[in-house]
Amino acid sequence: MRTTTRESADFRRQSLIDATAASLAELGVAGTSVRSICARAGVSPGLLTHYFDGIDDLVAATYRDVTDRVSATLRAAEEAAGAEPRARLIAFITASFRPPIADPALLATWLAFWSLVKTAPAIASIHGETYRGYREELELLLGGCGLTPAEAGPVAIALSALVDGLWLELSLDPSTFTPAQASAMAVRWVDSLLERPGFD
Template identity: 35%
Template structure:
C-alpha cells in the first residue's frame, strides 16, 4: 500500500494522495455487473466455474461483494437464469405476440416463420449461450427454485408457439394438435442446440433451422416460400 500504484492519472493536486482503490456503483448497477460476470463464468467453465472466487475475480471485485448484493450464491444463480434465459425467451414471446397482433403487416405464416428463425439466429444459437443453457439444465433438475422458474417460462413459450401454429393451421383447414406440435418443436430445437454444443461438426445452424421448418411444415404446410 505504500507504493504509488499503477494508475496514478486520477490524482489531481496533492501528490501524496493515492488513486482510489475502488469505485462505488449504484446497487443495481453492481448487481448487473456481477450477474454478467457470473454468466461469463458459466459460459466458459460450466457449473463448476460458478464459484464466489471466480465470479468476483471475473468481475474485478472483492470476495465479499456477492453476499452483500445477493442473499447467497444460489440467489445469484437464479438471477443469472432470469436475466440470461428468462429475459431472452420472454423477449421472443413478446415479439411474437406483437407480430400476431399486427395481423395486417404479419400474416400468420410470416409470424410463425419469424419465430422459428429467431430460435436459430446467432443471438441465441451461439456456443456460449448454449453452454449457459446446458449448465443450467443440469441445475434445474436439482434446484427447486430454478425448476419453478423454468416451468413457468417454458409453459409461456409453448403456449405462444401453439397459438402461432394454430393461427396458421386453422385458416388452412388443417387438423393439427398445436400444443403437442409446439412441445415437439421445442424439444427438437433444444436437442439440436445440445448436439451442436457437444459436437459442432454434427450440425450447422442452417441445417438446424431447416429441420425446425420441416417439422412444422409436415403438419401445417409451407411456411418459408410465399
C-alpha cells in the same frame, strides 16, 4: 443523485449476473464460486451478499436473466416477421439457430443451469416457467395458423423438442449442419405439422 445511485446499483448487480454466466460457461457449476464470480466482476465478495442472498440466489437470478434475454430475442424475431401467422411462427422458431441464441458460450451456460434443475428448487421453478411460456407462445402462433387448441398443444411440444435438438447439435458442433439447414428442417416440419397436426 438518487437516479445515479440507482443506475450504479443496477450496473453492479448486472455485472455480478454477467460474471456468473461467464463463470458457469467456463468453469461449470463445480468451479463457480463467490471468489470466481467476484474476481470476474472486479468487486469484493462482500458486494455479492449486498445484492443477493448468497450464491444460490445469484445463480437463480442469472438463469432468469439468461432466459429473459432469449425470450426477448425470440419475440423480437416474431414481431419483425410482420403480421402473416406462418411467417411469425417460422421466425420465432428459426431465431434459435442464429446468434445470440446459437452460441457455444450460451450452450455452456445453459448446460450448467440444466444440471441444477433436479437439485435446486429455484432453478427448477424458472425452468418450468420458461418452458411453459415458450410452449404457450408456440400454441398461440399455431392457433393463428388455424390449429385448434387440442391440436396446438401436442404440436407445440413436438416443435419445442425439434428446436431444442437442432439448437443443441448446432451449438455443440456447427460443422454438422448450417443454421440455414436447421431452419429448412424446422420449416419442413412446421408445414407438415400444420397440414397434419393429429398425433392419434
